[in-house]
Amino acid sequence: xxxxxxxxxxxxxxxxxxxxxxxxxxxxxxxxxxxxxxxxxxxxxxxxxxxxxxxxxxxxxxxxxxxxxxxxxxxxxxxxxxxxxxxxxxxxxxxxxxxxxxxxxxxxxxxxxxxxxxxxxxxxxxxxxxxxxxxxxxxxxxxxxxxxxxxxxxxxxxxxxxxxxxxxxxxxxxxxxxxxxxxxxxxxxxxxxxxxxxxxxxxxxxxxxxxxxxxxxxxxxxxxxxxxxxxxxxxxxxxxxxxxxxxxxxxxxxxxxxxxxxxxxxxxxx
Amino acid sequence: xxxxxxxxxxxxxxxxxxxxxxxxxxxxxxxxxxxxxxxxxxxxxxxxxxxxxxxxxxxxxxxxxxxxxxxxxxxxxxxxxxxxxxxxxxxxxxxxxxxxxxxxxxxxxxxxxxxxxxxxxxxxxxxxxxxxxxxxxxxxxxxxxxxxxxxxxxxxxxxxxxxxxxxxxxxxxxxxxxxxxxxxxxxxxxxxxxxxxxxxxxxxxxxxxxxxxxxxxxxxxxxxxxxxxxxxxxxxxxxxxxxxxxxxxxxxxxxxxxxxxx
Numbered sequence: 001x002x003x004x005x006x007x008x009x010x011x012x013x014x015x016x017x018x019x020x021x022x023x024x025x026x027x028x029x030x031x032x033x034x035x036x037x038x039x040x041x042x043x044x045x046x047x048x049x050x051x052x053x054x055x056x057x058x059x060x061x062x063x064x065x066x067x068x069x070x071x072x073x074x075x076x077x078x079x080x081x082x083x084x085x086x087x088x089x090x091x092x093x094x095x096x097x098x099x100x101x102x103x104x105x106x107x108x109x110x111x112x113x114x115x116x117x118x119x120x121x122x123x124x125x126x127x128x129x130x131x132x133x134x135x136x137x138x139x140x141x142x143x144x145x146x147x148x149x150x151x152x153x154x155x156x157x158x159x160x161x162x163x164x165x166x167x168x169x170x171x172x173x174x175x176x177x178x179x180x181x182x183x184x185x186x187x188x189x190x191x192x193x194x195x196x197x198x199x200x201x202x203x204x205x206x207x208x209x210x211x212x213x214x215x216x217x218x219x220x221x222x223x224x225x226x227x228x229x230x231x232x233x234x235x236x237x238x239x240x241x242x243x244x245x246x247x248x249x250x251x252x253x254x255x256x257x258x259x260x261x262x263x264x265x266x267x268x269x270x
Numbered sequence: 271x272x273x274x275x276x277x278x279x280x281x282x283x284x285x286x287x288x289x290x291x292x293x294x295x296x297x298x299x300x301x302x303x304x305x306x307x308x309x310x311x312x313x314x315x316x317x318x319x320x321x322x323x324x325x326x327x328x329x330x331x332x333x334x335x336x337x338x339x340x341x342x343x344x345x346x347x348x349x350x351x352x353x354x355x356x357x358x359x360x361x362x363x364x365x366x367x368x369x370x371x372x373x374x375x376x377x378x379x380x381x382x383x384x385x386x387x388x389x390x391x392x393x394x395x396x397x398x399x400x401x402x403x404x405x406x407x408x409x410x411x412x413x414x415x416x417x418x419x420x421x422x423x424x425x426x427x428x429x430x431x432x433x434x435x436x437x438x439x440x441x442x443x444x445x446x447x448x449x450x451x452x453x454x455x456x457x458x459x460x461x462x463x464x465x466x467x468x469x470x471x472x473x474x475x476x477x478x479x480x481x482x483x484x485x486x487x488x489x490x491x492x493x494x495x496x497x498x499x500x501x502x503x504x505x506x507x508x509x510x511x512x513x514x515x516x517x518x519x520x521x522x523x524x525x526x527x528x529x530x531x532x
Contacts, residue, residue, distance in 0.1 A: 162367040168318055170432065171354030172383035184371045 007258025015253030026066025036174035068220035083142025087147025095155030195258030303483035306493030354381030358433030375413030
């Protein structure tokens with residue numbers, strides 16, 4: 001068996017590490033205060049002082065991209081965490097025990113997925129209000145059904161494996177079988193869908209901030225910056241491009257990881 | 271020790287009767303072979319005895335008395351008490367019967383974790399001892415290996431170690447050698463024989479391979495289409511088969527030199 005290099009995974013990891021590095025840097029230090037306005041230097045094109053230029057309030061776009069990407073990244077991770085943990089628990093129990101509760105929860109999941117997610121997010125936001133942390137809750141809840149359905153399917157598949165029968169035969173109780181023997185074996189599949197989920201969360205945050213119900217001004221987020229930039233798209237294209245490219249790079253990195261993990265799994269099985 | 275009385279098993283989803291009122295019994299330390307073709311109900315019978323049948327999916331009739339406990343009608347909590355402790359099982363496919371994400375050592379200890387109050391160190395010592403007993407090479411290293419790092423024969427040895435570590439009264443072997451090549455097959459059979467002779471564990475050996483059963487078992491029950499058609503001492507069944515199906519089976523055993531002349 002010859003080991004092929006998994007370029008997707010390597011490239012994705014490198015890109016994501018670079019992005020995370022920049023984000024961490026943005027938390028500790030930015031060249032300018034991202035919220036400091038300077039009317040004297042509005043809409044300047046990129047230069048050595050302002051690497052990515054300035055926006056309509058004279059704020060340094062590079063600093064804002066760093067912090068905005070940080071906010072977006074945090075939201076993405078938190079959303080995936082909420083959706084993933086709840087999804088694993090719900091999907092795990094549904095897949096293992098089945099029965100009417102399984103039917104009920106899975107049909108509810110069907111109903112939730114039937115609506116466009118941005119619409120449902122709007123409904124939740126209108127109930128609990130806008131803001132960075134509320135958006136995490138709204139999106140997190142929306143992500144639960146897809147994860148729980150995935151985990152449920154995987155659990156149902158693993159459940160019929162002989163090593164599970166064997167563990168039961170050894171006298172292992174249900175919870176031990178589920179958490180020690182079954183759920184770890186669903187992680188390869190779960191991992192790549194967590195990465196895809198992260199990407200969807202980033203996009204959802206961007207669109208919700210774009211609509212003005214996500215991260216509130218003056219705090220930067222990539223989606224907000226994109227929506228503010230569209231007015232100046234022709235006079236200051238670097239504004240929209242910086243925010244847009246940051247989103248693309250963030251998603252591309254994680255997307256490549258997801259792809260690399262998926263590819264590795266397929267090869268392992270073959 | 272084990273007594274199966276008029277056992278019938280019907281699958282609820284398609285109404286198929288997998289096992290049709292079979293009866294047999296086993297004495298402590300006995301080696302009983304259950305032979306028959308695929309689909310004759312051998313494996314379902316084994317799962318029923320191990321208490322692993324999904325009670326929502328099958329209907330059972332009759333009784334399986336294991337040390338006086340009726341496995342078919344007792345509570346799940348009572349089953350948990352005997353599973354792994356008094357009944358062990360070795361599955362056909364050593365590739366899939368070990369958890370791929372768990373090291374082999376802890377898997378061998380699994381039943382001790384549930385049934386004994388031994389400390390982690392005592393469990394490991396016992397596991398290493400059993401691994402030695404089943405001829406796993408270099409137990410200390412093997413203990414830390416993952417299933418995919420081991421050969422099929424080694425995995426089957428690990429399975430036997432896991433099934434045997436709690437010193438069960440009954441070891442159910444469901445085609446334990448089918449997936450292995452012939453030399454490894456012989457080694458595993460010798461191992462099972464040795465374990466049986468050194469302790470009082472009874473072997474319920476399920477196979478479609480008559481020559482293997484003939485070598486290993488004292489008594490044989492032949493299953494055909496969910497029924498036991500013939501039962502008796504191994505030598506007698508094989509040398510003087512009564513039922514027509516058994517006769518055909520025995521005639522199908524390849525033997526040296528006979529094939530060419532015909």
